[in-house]
Amino acid sequence: KQEVTQIPAALSVPEGENLVLNCSFTDSAIYNLQWFRQDPGKGLTSLLLIQSSQREQTSGRLNASLDKSSGRSTLYIAASQPGDSATYLCAATPGEYGNKLVFGAGTILRVKS
Amino acid sequence: NAGVTQTPKFRVLKTGQSMTLLCAQDMNHEYMYWYRQDPGMGLRLIHYSVGEGTTAKGEVPDGYNVSRLKKQNFLLGLESAAPSQTSVYFCASNAGGYGYTFGSGTRLTVV
Numbered sequence: 452k453q454e455v456t457q458i459p460a461a462l463s464v465p466e467g468e469n470l471v472l473n474c475s476f477t478d479s480a481i482y483n484l485q486w487f488r489q490d491p492g493k494g495l496t497s498l499l500l501i502q503s504s505q506r507e508q509t510s511g512r513l514n515a516s517l518d519k520s521s522g523r524s525t526l527y528i529a530a531s532q533p534g535d536s537a538t539y540l541c542a543a544t545p546g547e548y549g550n551k552l553v554f555g556a557g558t559i560l561r562v563k564s
Numbered sequence: 565n566a567g568v569t570q571t572p573k574f575r576v577l578k579t580g581q582s583m584t585l586l587c588a589q590d591m592n593h594e595y596m597y598w599y600r601q602d603p604g605m606g607l608r609l610i611h612y613s614v615g616e617g618t619t620a621k622g623e624v625p626d627g628y629n630v631s632r633l634k635k636q637n638f639l640l641g642l643e644s645a646a647p648s649q650t651s652v653y654f655c656a657s658n659a660g661g662y663g664y665t666f667g668s669g670t671r672l673t674v675v
Contacts, residue, residue: 495666554606
């Protein structure tokens with residue numbers, strides 16, 4: 452059974468700092484891995500999706516990497532801003548062709564101005 | 565605007581009452597999902613559908629039923645609500661193997 456773990460559970464950083472959020476998964480047989488952002492009381496917004504054949508994806512100040520062999524993914528946020536404050540969730544899609552996401556519990560990020 | 569719409573946004577139920585949550589998507593997606601989110605935990609899959617007329621159980625299906633009579637709609641029913649079903653419920657859809665679109669959630673409290 453696939454399990455996804457995110458470390459740290461919470462993170463507080465000063466504005467402008469570069470930061471890394473970590474995600475690990477127990478079964479390397481994944482179809483893809485996604486990172487989401489969730490603002491308080493809101494739904495999930497997809498940030499980056501990495502297919503199993505890819506090593507990384509970039510969007511603006513965000514870069515996500517995937518290492519299937521070690522069961523790890525990282526989300527790198529450059530030059531953090533107060534507007535980046537949110538909960539960040541990673542989710543793995545198990546199997547060769549899967550549709551069901553398995554989520555981590557999330558990292559609550561606070562960027563202080 | 566294209567997306568996933570959930571109704572209602574908030575609901576309070578008494579133990580033993582029943583209700584239906586509605587999810588509607590206008591992106592012609594084949595796949596639809598219901599998740600629940602509890603404090604300190606990630607989202608957990610309740611039921612899902614791979615196409616009109618199909619449903620399947622997810623990780624935590626007990627106490628819930630679903631129906632997908634029309635491609636654009638996915639209904640989640642609680643037959644006899646229990647306090648353990650107090651949660652935030654999210655609906656999502658996708659075209660299969662690609663990015664997901666989530667609704668804004670339904671906050672349900674069972675007293």
